[in-house]
Amino acid sequence: MADDSRVQNPRRVRELGVIVGTLPTGPLNAITDVPGVRVGQTTLTGEGLNTGVTAIVPDGYAETLPAAVAVGNGYGKLVGTTQVDELGVIETPILLTGTLSTFRVADALITWLLDRNPRATSLNPIVGETNDGYLSDIRRRPISPEHVHAALDSASSSLPLEGCVGAGTGTTALGFKAGIGTASRTLAPADATAGNTVGVLVQANFSGLLTVLGHPIPATPIDADGNSCMIVVATDLPLDARQLGRLARRAVFAMGRVGSDFAPGSGDYAIAFTTNRTPGYADGDLRGPFQAVTESVEEALLNSLTMARTTTGHRDRTAHAVPHELIRDLT
Structure with a gap:
């Protein structure tokens, strides 16, 4: 991994004065604001590798x-979907x-379980998965059981690292270096009989024109192999599987808010789960959770970009971090 002349410290998008939506965030503004949800990561860099695991x-x-x-x-691999x-x-x-x-x-993962x-x-x-082959020697398939087990064993409820870490170490999005991003929203008690948090984590690796609060941010296109996005939505709201499916669809829709072109070769997936096993939420009350998930995904995707560093990897290819001055204080 190497930085060019655009050296800048990673910053979450809120630190740059960009406020997404109107709902309040959780204390960490992360998926780990959902009680009982932990995240662990293993990062591999050097010798043509920029890859890893996020758990x-x-x-x-x-x-x-x-x-x-x-x-x-569906141009991607999400193991286990049919049983879900x-x-x-x-x-x-x-x-x-x-x-x-x-x-x-x-x-x-099976061995660990x-x-x-x-x-x-x-x-x-x-x-x-997403395809990190632009910046990493993907054919080496370097992930070992030890890397996977380390990510699982290190999982914690603290603020997850973002940008060039874990499964986002070698990913690019919207013409810039991207990676892992996370965000959360809370709902007023009146919106939830039990639980009130929606949190998301994204692995961003897709094409389009970066758009921040409606403002297009031009970039030189990156001719990367594979354009995809994985979105994990967690909540403690008392939702059943059908309602979680509705939440997951809104998570995919939210990619359009940051400029995704939903290219033919893009595998765009969202998986939503709740830690609350007692369903009891009325469909008519889903407006708040829908807003929470779309705002969280939009902010998490922006965090995946602003927290990333310019990276040079496999075959000396470089993906540049988005210059913060282009998006600072946009409203």
């Missing part, structure tokens, strides 16, 4: 949690990585 680990996954998947464009669609639950952590490491990560449940005979690992 989202919710408490109670082993007893299953209500969940749903939304597919914006069929049963409306997840039963493992959710892991993100580079495309050709997807199945190694899934296998390592079997070590913790000696009686398990069937598990449905959830692993998503």
Whole structure:
């Protein structure tokens, strides 16, 4: 990893004076504001590699949690989706990585789970990916079980690192270096009978014209292999799987707010889950959660860009960080 003349310190988009939406954020403005949700990451850099693993680990996954998947464009790999669609639950952590490491990560996740449940005979690992082959030697498939287990074992409820870390180490988006981003929103108690937080984490790697609060930010297109986005939505709202599917679809829609062109080769996925197993939310009350998820995804995607550093990687290709002066104080 190397910086060019555009050296700047990573900043979350709010630190640059850009306020997305009107709902209040959680204390960390992160997916880990949802009680019981933890994030761990392993980052690999050097010798032509810019890749890694990001693990989202919710408490109670082993007893299953209500969940749903939304597919914006299915040109990608999201292991485990058919069972989530069929049963409306997840039963493992959710892991993100580079495309050709997807199945190694899934296998390592199974090993980690079997070590913790000696009686398990069937598990449905959830692993998503985007293609980081522009900045990383993706054909090496460098992710080992030790890398996966380190991400899982290090998962914490603190503010996750953003930008060039974990599964976002080698990703690009909207013409700039991107990576991992996160954000959250809280709802007034009147909007929720139990729980009031929506948090998201994104792995941004897609094309389009960066747009910040309606302002286009031109960039030189990056001729990267693969244009995709993985979005993980967590909440403690009492939603059932069908309602979580509605939330996940809004998460994919929110990509358009930052300028995604939803290209034919883009794999755009959202998986939403709740830590609350007691459904009881009326469909007519979903306006607040819909707003919360769209605002959170928009801000998380912007954070994935403003927290990234200019990176030189495989075959001396370079992806530049978005210059902060182009978006500072936009309203």
